[in-house]
Amino acid sequence: MPSQSHPPDLAEKPRPAGRRRGGTVDYVVERIREALLSxxxxxxxxxxxxxxxxxxxxSRGPWREAMRRLAAEGVVELVPNRGALVRRLSRQDIIDRFRIRQSLEGLAASLTASRMTGTDQRERFRAALELPDGKAEAEAPRAANFRLHRAIAEGAGNPQLLELITQLWGAELRGPEHAAYWRESAAEHARIVDAILAADPEAAERAMRQHLGAVLDRLLATPEAEAPWSGRSGRGG
Structure with missing residues (x-):
């Protein structure tokens, strides 16, 4: 596995003004999560x-506190004399997390759909799915996947649910790097989005649960070298 420290754009978003320790720790935790997912x-x-x-x-204090928090969430491992490493999940870890994600993200999709009560809400949701200005279209499959799941989790309007879902996103989001994988995922995403924009909570929840179940099936069917627990594949979900 790579032993490099980090990509140069890991902290690309501006840190909140001020030096409040808790805010700094939150900022680092969020950047590490997003760097893993992207x-x-x-x-x-x-x-x-x-x-x-x-x-x-x-300083070292907030960094170490952020690593302790991420270790408690299972995102990183704290190894004596080596420091923090991005954790590799086992096959069973990934199966278990996907099953939890089906329930939590299904609920998030239902809640997001229930909030599509007018044009403004629909436009904000559509905007959250769009590729940011200045980003290359080559990033689209992986980046669009992250944006969709994030937009739905945030769109539910439930901060505690968002936190639980975010903690589950990690290595289990990795998927094979081939076009067929992303085409199937994109078609499932489209059904979820259609149900949300139609303000149909039941259909949105059902579509999300079916999507995550199908993603898990595809991951379990991939060759071992491409599987997320191998550490060699890209990200899906």
Whole structure:
């Protein structure tokens, strides 16, 4: 696995003004999660403290507190004399997480659909799915996947549900790097979006549950070298 410390754009979003420790820790936790989900961090990658604190412009205290929080969530491992490494999940870990995700993200899809009560709500949801200005279209399959799941989790309007879902996103989102995988996932995403925009909570929840079940089936059917627990594949879901 890669032993590099981190990509140069890991802390690309501006840190909140001020030096409040809790806010700094939250910022680091969010950036690490997003870097893992978007593919900028690899499974098993070492997060070198000296490099990371310089990248984020923070002291060791908030960095170590952020790593302890991510370790408690199962995102990283704290290894004596090596520091923090992005955790690799087992095959069974991934199966278990997908089953939990079906329930939580199904609920999020239902709640998001129930909030599509007018044109403004629908336009905001559509905007959350769009590729940000200045981003290359080549990023679309992986980035669009992350944006959709994030937009639905945020659209539910339930911060505690968002936090639970976010904690489950990790290595289990990895999927094979081939076009057929993404085509199937994109078609399932379209059904979820259609149900949400139609303000149909039951259909949205059903579509999300079916999508995550289908993704899990596809992951379990992939060759071992491409499976997410191998640490070699890209990200799906």
């Amino acid at each position: 593919g900028r961090l690899a499974l098993g990658q070492r997060l070198i403290e000296a490099d990371m604190t310089q990248e984020f412009g923070i």
